Amino acid sequence: MNTMIEAPMPNQEIEELLPWYSTGKLSPSQRARVEAALANDAHLRLSLALIEDDRAAAIAGNEDIGAPSTKAYDKLFAAIDAEGPRQAPLMARAKAGVVAMIADFLGSLSPRQLAYGAIAAAVVLMVQATALTGVLVGGGASSYSTASGPDEAGLPGNGTYLLVGFQPYITADAMTRFLETHSARIIDGPRAGGLFRIEIARNRMARSDADQIVASMRSKADVVRFVGVSP
Amino acid sequence: MSTATDEELVARVAQGDRLAMQVLFGRHQMKIYRFVLRLVRDEAIAEDMISEVFLDLWKQAPKFEGRSTVSTWLLAIARFKALSALRKRREDQLDEDYGESIEDDADTPEVSVQKADKGAALKVLIAKLSPDHREVIDLVYYHDKSVEEVAEITGVPEATVKTRMFYARKKLSELMKAAGLDRGWP
Numbered sequence: 001m002n003t004m005i006e007a008p009m010p011n012q013e014i015e016e017l018l019p020w021y022s023t024g025k026l027s028p029s030q031r032a033r034v035e036a037a038l039a040n041d042a043h044l045r046l047s048l049a050l051i052e053d054d055r056a057a058a059i060a061g062n063e064d065i066g067a068p069s070t071k072a073y074d075k076l077f078a079a080i081d082a083e084g085p086r087q088a089p090l091m092a093r094a095k096a097g098v099v100a101m102i103a104d105f106l107g108s109l110s111p112r113q114l115a116y117g118a119i120a121a122a123v124v125l126m127v128q129a130t131a132l133t134g135v136l137v138g139g140g141a142s143s144y145s146t147a148s149g150p151d152e153a154g155l156p157g158n159g160t161y162l163l164v165g166f167q168p169y170i171t172a173d174a175m176t177r178f179l180e181t182h183s184a185r186i187i188d189g190p191r192a193g194g195l196f197r198i199e200i201a202r203n204r205m206a207r208s209d210a211d212q213i214v215a216s217m218r219s220k221a222d223v224v225r226f227v228g229v230s231p
Numbered sequence: 232m233s234t235a236t237d238e239e240l241v242a243r244v245a246q247g248d249r250l251a252m253q254v255l256f257g258r259h260q261m262k263i264y265r266f267v268l269r270l271v272r273d274e275a276i277a278e279d280m281i282s283e284v285f286l287d288l289w290k291q292a293p294k295f296e297g298r299s300t301v302s303t304w305l306l307a308i309a310r311f312k313a314l315s316a317l318r319k320r321r322e323d324q325l326d327e328d329y330g331e332s333i334e335d336d337a338d339t340p341e342v343s344v345q346k347a348d349k350g351a352a353l354k355v356l357i358a359k360l361s362p363d364h365r366e367v368i369d370l371v372y373y374h375d376k377s378v379e380e381v382a383e384i385t386g387v388p389e390a391t392v393k394t395r396m397f398y399a400r401k402k403l404s405e406l407m408k409a410a411g412l413d414r415g416w417p
Binding site: 015016017019020023025043046047050051053054055056057058059060061062064065067068069071072073075076077079080083085166171172173174175186189190194 | 234235240247249250251252253254256257260261264265268269274277278279281282285286289349350353354357358368369371372373375376377378393394396397400403404414415416417
């Protein structure tokens with residue numbers, strides 16, 4: 001052990017790839033080259049072992065850093081609120097594109113008056129279609145305006161509320177399903193420690209009823225890491 | 232089972248979806264905060280910065296083309312903002328402060344105590360690396376970034392990323408040796 005390796009290293013190119021071999025970020029051909037070299041070079045194997053030590057220390061050093069306060073979250077969504085709702089750019093472009101296309105098409109085939117009349121009719125149809133689409137898809141940004149809206153965030157409210165911490169690996173879909181299963185919705189968060197305040201009823205439930213829901217939620221340990229009653 | 236990827240969430244953010252924004256924030260805020268804090272070393276500045284980084288995501292989401300992963304994109308934005316903030320805080324003075332400790336061969340009290348624990352000593356000494364070396368170590372080992380992604384985040388050629396990582400490891404081994412923990416490499 002502790003054998004010094006003379007410079008320059010015989011496998012310098014492979015040596016430089018080792019950190020990414022360790023993290024699984026090499027292409028298959030690079031990985032094969034590294035593995036072939038590792039099989040025949042004890043120095044490389046020592047180097048790889050040290051890389052694993054360094055990696056563990058780097059991860060631990062980062063994980064020692066605590067969570068940020070909710071200040072960043074509050075500031076971010078205050079800034080987003082200040083910007084106001086925005087129209088989906090893709091939809092706007094699509095609408096403009098279709099209207100222009102219809103105008104071009106009719107303009108090339110008909111007298112000007114016919115073209116204008118047809119454009120007006122097409123626009124009416126487009127507005128109707130847009131309105132219907134808006135109803136069907138739930139109105140875009142407004143669908144979620146209650147999640148941290150200034151009317152609710154931070155207020156005790158009259159409903160029944162819980163604090164929930166989701167597992168770090170949870171997907172948005174799984175989170176949504178969990179909330180739907182319990183007829184809950186996010187009111188505020190994430191707060192310090194990554195906790196969300198959720199509403200499980202619009203009115204104040206009996207504590208025993210709320211405790212039952214808490215127990216039910218806690219049984220979903222693959223989804224939540226913490227559930228508690230919130231004022 | 233379908234799952235919403237970061238890219239799908241950004242597409243929803245581009246349409247003004249606040250819930251998607253909340254999920255993305257929850258998913259990435261910790262790592263971005265840690266990355267920024269390791270650069271600026273000031274919690275208040277780091278917290279301000281992550282709100283700015285995610286506000287950029289909100290504003291730029293319609294232009295996101297998916298050429299890089301969302302986390303790489305966020306880290307690149309965060310790095311740019313962190314370095315701008317450092318320049319404003321007279322970066323030279325900060326580097327000098329940390330550079331002095333790098334040249335100090337004597338054990339710090341922390342390292343002396345932690346010699347028995349190699350992992351703990353490594354943590355302390357990684358924090359003593361130069362900003363460039365510490366950054367590449369964090370991006371590769373903690374943020375799991377490939378050579379190409381580190382190049383994109385830091386704005387240097389891929390060959391430079393590989394050599395920078397090599398010299399960061401070498402410097403770390405030298406610091407360990409100076410602290411009485413010779414690892415026999417390089």
